[in-house]
Amino acid sequence: MRLSELSQGADAVVREVENVVDGDPIARRLRDYGFVRGEPVRLVGRGPIGADPLLVQIGFTRFALRRAEAARVIVESVP
Amino acid sequence: MIEAVVSLRLALVGNPNCGKTALFNQLTGGRQKVANYAGVTVERKEGRFSGPSGRTFQLIDLPGAYSLEAASPDEVITRDVCLGHFPGETAPDAIVCVADATNLRLHLRFVLEVRRLGRPMVLALNMMDAARKRGIEIDVAKLEEALGIPVVETVAVRRGGAAALAARLDGELPPAVVVDANSDLHAEVRALLADAVSMPRRTAEIDDALDRFFLHPVLGLGVLAVIMFLIFQAVFSWAEPLMEGIEAGVGLVGAWVGSGLASMPMLQSLVVDGIFAGVGGVLVFLPQILILFLFILALEESGYLPRAAFLLDRLMLKAGLTGRSFIPLLSSFACAIPGIMATRSIQDPRDRLTTILIAPLMTCSARLPVYALLIAAFIPDQTVAGIFNLQGIVLFSLYVAGIVSALAVAWVIKLIRRDKSEHALLMELPSYRIPHPRDIAIGLWERANIFLKRVGGIILSLTIILWFLSTFPGAPEAATEPAINYSFAGMLGRWLHVLFEPIGFNWQISIALVPGLAAREVAVSSLATVYALSGHEEGLQAIVAAQWSMATAFSLLAWYVFAPMCLSTLATVRRETNSWRQVWIMAGYLFALAYLASFLTYQITRAFGA
Numbered sequence: 001m002r003l004s005e006l007s008q009g010a011d012a013v014v015r016e017v018e019n020v021v022d023g024d025p026i027a028r029r030l031r032d033y034g035f036v037r038g039e040p041v042r043l044v045g046r047g048p049i050g051a052d053p054l055l056v057q058i059g060f061t062r063f064a065l066r067r068a069e070a071a072r073v074i075v076e077s078v079p
Numbered sequence: 080m081i082e083a084v085v086s087l088r089l090a091l092v093g094n095p096n097c098g099k100t101a102l103f104n105q106l107t108g109g110r111q112k113v114a115n116y117a118g119v120t121v122e123r124k125e126g127r128f129s130g131p132s133g134r135t136f137q138l139i140d141l142p143g144a145y146s147l148e149a150a151s152p153d154e155v156i157t158r159d160v161c162l163g164h165f166p167g168e169t170a171p172d173a174i175v176c177v178a179d180a181t182n183l184r185l186h187l188r189f190v191l192e193v194r195r196l197g198r199p200m201v202l203a204l205n206m207m208d209a210a211r212k213r214g215i216e217i218d219v220a221k222l223e224e225a226l227g228i229p230v231v232e233t234v235a236v237r238r239g240g241a242a243a244l245a246a247r248l249d250g251e252l253p254p255a256v257v258v259d260a261n262s263d264l265h266a267e268v269r270a271l272l273a274d275a276v277s278m279p280r281r282t283a284e285i286d287d288a289l290d291r292f293f294l295h296p297v298l299g300l301g302v303l304a305v306i307m308f309l310i311f312q313a314v315f316s317w318a319e320p321l322m323e324g325i326e327a328g329v330g331l332v333g334a335w336v337g338s339g340l341a342s343m344p345m346l347q348s349l350v351v352d353g354i355f356a357g358v359g360g361v362l363v364f365l366p367q368i369l370i371l372f373l374f375i376l377a378l379e380e381s382g383y384l385p386r387a388a389f390l391l392d393r394l395m396l397k398a399g400l401t402g403r404s405f406i407p408l409l410s411s412f413a414c415a416i417p418g419i420m421a422t423r424s425i426q427d428p429r430d431r432l433t434t435i436l437i438a439p440l441m442t443c444s445a446r447l448p449v450y451a452l453l454i455a456a457f458i459p460d461q462t463v464a465g466i467f468n469l470q471g472i473v474l475f476s477l478y479v480a481g482i483v484s485a486l487a488v489a490w491v492i493k494l495i496r497r498d499k500s501e502h503a504l505l506m507e508l509p510s511y512r513i514p515h516p517r518d519i520a521i522g523l524w525e526r527a528n529i530f531l532k533r534v535g536g537i538i539l540s541l542t543i544i545l546w547f548l549s550t551f552p553g554a555p556e557a558a559t560e561p562a563i564n565y566s567f568a569g570m571l572g573r574w575l576h577v578l579f580e581p582i583g584f585n586w587q588i589s590i591a592l593v594p595g596l597a598a599r600e601v602a603v604s605s606l607a608t609v610y611a612l613s614g615h616e617e618g619l620q621a622i623v624a625a626q627w628s629m630a631t632a633f634s635l636l637a638w639y640v641f642a643p644m645c646l647s648t649l650a651t652v653r654r655e656t657n658s659w660r661q662v663w664i665m666a667g668y669l670f671a672l673a674y675l676a677s678f679l680t681y682q683i684t685r686a687f688g689a
Contacts, residue, residue, distance in 0.1 A: 025150055026503050032146040033505070034185055036265045048296035049393040053504055055294060059184030060281050062290070062508040064389045066396070069505060 003073035012075035093177030095143030096509035101235035130249025180210035321366035329359035357542030380514035399493035411441035537650035583681035641673035
């Protein structure tokens with residue numbers, strides 16, 4: 001499952017971040033932000049237009065990610 | 080006074096939003112210098128402070144970075160300066176790494192990355208007050224031991240909140256720690272947190288509550304609209320009396336100085352119409368710049384600015400921009416200069432450049448005098464559909480024409496740009512904070528300085544050059560026309576007339592456009608001068624209405640939607656992009672669009688027989 005597919009308020013755990021292109025700078029940046037295996041993540045909210053961007057909680061920090069960015073993050077949902 | 084000898088050069092690094100700049104302000108107070116790094120437009124801030132022993136430290140505030148595997152020009156500089164690789168910068172003797180005590184999961188990773196550089200360093204655990212309030216407990220001794228570097232608690236926004244840091248830096252610093260360069264930093268951070276930090280809750284309750292409100296699809300957009308309206312009002316109308324005051328004040332002083340030079344008319348004209356007009360032309364922008372940045376700094380410091388960008392991102396993305404483009408573009412309705420200066424808050428260099436390039440298409444307040452003159456002269460003051468005023472509709476259409484062309488230009492820039500790689504948003508939404516007046520005051524002071532020093536000089540020299548062009552050579556003895564018609568500007572205007580004839584401009588307009596290069600509204604008073612009406616702008620409307628065709632007037636209106644002739648804006652673009660190429664691109668495309676629009680307007684209006 002991808003982070004972009006989580007429903008609002010849902011908790012999950014990061015499995016990995018996929019590279020869309022070789023040496024994907026956006027994927028690397030996501031890993032720097034803490035999107036690494038085993039990290040709990042939550043979809044806190046969505047933007048008002050087209051439900052984009054997404055408001056994501058990782059670690060102690062909140063990030064705004066566009067859908068295409070969040071789709072790079074593969075997660076496992078937590079019941 | 081003899082300059083104190085610097086005993087140690089320190090570099091301040093940290094994640095964005097760690098309170099690094101507030102700490103820098105707290106340590107150095109007003110003793111700072113702002114410049115640019117050689118060859119790039121990234122700001123370089125340097126300051127000094129004294130330790131308890133009286134030793135003087137030089138502190139350089141490096142751009143905030145999430146990683147040293149640089150992803151942005153800012154981060155390249157932070158990495159290169161720390162390593163001593165940046166041309167013209169000596170390597171710092173020690174690094175002060177700042178981390179927000181409430182955001183350690185993210186910030187400790189960067190601390191560990193900086194530690195790998197193998198330089199002597201100190202960790203400042205900032206915002207310890209907020210951490211305590213949230214019940215976060217940090218075992219500083221354990222952290223110090225695990226990291227192998229000194230750890231000092233700081234509260235950058237409290238008086239004396241950095242005293243412990245200054246004292247620690249004044250003591251003997253331990254040598255650099257040598258660590259494995261290939262370890263898993265995230266695993267290390269988790270181990271550190273498990274060992275030394277107890278966190279009752281991952282986020283602050285107040286942040287959650289505020290975000291539910293400010294990011295609400297309906298309420299959030301409503302609040303944003305109110306804030307935008309306030310900013311627009313403030314920049315547009317609150318600045319007006321101040322600007323008039325500055326113009327009147329500078330004019331009075333100029334006239335007073337000029338009266339002392341009455342025996343030398345040429346020098347008097349240079350002083351009054353060249354130098355003082357130029358100084359006034361520079362200072363007049365200050366109220367708008369300061370008011371706009373007062374809002375922007377307060378919004379940025381409070382953490383609201385990224386929220387606004389969050390709400391608007393999707394909308395702006397459709398035009399090939401980013402949520403962060405919105406405020407600079409909104410400000411450009413008052414004046415493109417503060418708008419272009421405000422694009423510094425856009426991190427992606429491509430998005431920033433696009434925003435700068437389209438900013439002049441937002442109808443700035445300087446175009447209003449031209450619009451007012453032509454609309455009053457040519458558009459009947461009549462009611463349409465019962466409630467609308469025809470003059471008002473025309474004015475509104477001119478604004479809309481500007482916005483639509485801006486979006487179209489942004490879209491074209493996106494199409495022709497060679498670098499098609501994805502533009503990232505990836506934006507941190509930091510904790511909400513109450514802005515500190517000192518940090519805002521220092522920020523405003525910096526903006527004013529940057530504008531006066533780096534843009535003011537260009538505007539002043541251009542005004543003097545334009546004065547020269549409009550004054551020399553003087554009118555012959557038997558002159559029948561106003562003096563400006565015989566000057567270089569007059570000659571240039573008549574020459575330009577050949578170029579402007581197909582779009583319906585007469586030679587009077589062509590001449591008036593030359594001094595109008597300094598600022599758009601000057602074109603109106605120049606027209607009055609050309610028609611020998613100095614000081615009687617009321618009469619101008621009658622002359623224009625009687626002598627110009629409808630097609631010419633519409634053509635000039637269309638011209639001013641694009642109005643490429645604001646040299647002050649071009650000077651700002653030169654300073655903000657550090658490139659003449661962008662200046663030429665902007666001037667070129669605006670001129671081409673203006674010419675095309677005016678040509679079409681003129682020919683079509685004539686075809687309809689007006």
